[in-house]
Amino acid sequence: MSEKKIRVLIAKPGLDGHDRGAKVVARALRDAGFEVIYTGLRQTPEQIVEAAVSEDVDAVGLSLLSGAHNYLFPRVIELLREQDANGILVFGGGVIPEEDIPGLKQAGVAEVFTPGTPTSETVDFLRAHCGGGE
């Protein structure tokens, strides 16, 4: 019927209430033909993983500006593994210091897009790693 559509969950873990970045990315992915599931602010890693599993997404984008990324990003990955859903790619964005990025990648975060990254870069990255799509 149709080629597989790329589905991405955009989530805001942690306690900061700034979702402009998440919305910009969501909008860019929408315009690239992806289905974006947006779950809103202040989600726990458990909620994010549960939603990602139910929605059967190809990728989860985590946006965080509170500084808790070194805990929350790896926690999401850990929970995905527990659910046997480690096929879901995890990427991150927000105010993430350069020096934290290698550690996050080590933990399984596929890529981190810091402020100023053109949205096309995120789109291309997901197209390359999630297969299918238009």
Add this chain to the structure above:
Amino acid sequence: MRQDFDDLLTKGRAGDKRAVARLISTIEQGGEESRSLLTQLWPHTGQARIFGITGPPGAGKSTLTNALTKCWRASGLRVGIIAVDPTSPFTGGAILGDRVRMGDLTLDKGVFIRSMGTRGQLGGLSPASAGAVHVLDACGYDLILLETVGVGQSEVAVMETADLVLVLNVPGLGDDVQAIKAGILEIGDLFAVNKADRPGADRTANELRAMLELGEEEKRSLPVLLVSASQGTGIEELCAALDTQYQYLDESGELAKRRSLRLRSELLTLVREGIEQHLLQPLLDSPTFQQSLQQFQARKESPYLWAAEFVTQIKIGGSGCELHES
């Protein structure tokens, strides 16, 4: 492949959300695999109650879905939710944001939520929503809530998939003439006016009631309830009214009638899809058709005659591709 579905179905019935999710994705993907899955599901369906919730954008459908689900969960029912949001006609992309209002339910093991894009389908649902309902039904969800996209006046597809339709309205959208127009307001089995704390809610409810009373053939009046989904007022009453309404439909024979009509329309859709794929698509792809298009454009041939002849060819068993030039 068949074995695969068996395994997923067993897991899905045991409450494994990942298995349910995979099954729904198979349906969304369409094609042969989806067909074979649905065939396998079929004997296990027909158990769940299917409730539709529809109404204009921003009326509070997702918030109400969240509130109603908590009410049903309190009585121990397993609830499946299909929430539809619009797909862009330009890019095919979508923002599916219904979950924002359903955060309370995410971690509940007895609730499954799936967001879907309309993917080009008009009418307020998604091409795969009926199939997804079958998956949830077969996986043992007692109650399935089908939340449509925010609708205008004429998106009534939900009545073909749900047993019962709740039409949600909000104050301030129009007067009593809006209330007697055909379309969305005709498909409600019951009505709720959300945001009851806002001015004008009573008036909106009264206009709806007046509209319902104008109908002569209606044997009994349909309920119109005032609720505030975000504040939780009127939810238990609405929950009870939905149950009563469902029971009425069941006992009066209306439910059986609706389900039989639904089957008929599902079957017709399948046949139509098959015809489109096997007869129409080859025609559209054929060079003969391209040439004829030019002839139509130059007004040298009549598309009306051409179409009639095409249908005659099908009737006598010819294939669309072999249509001769007239």
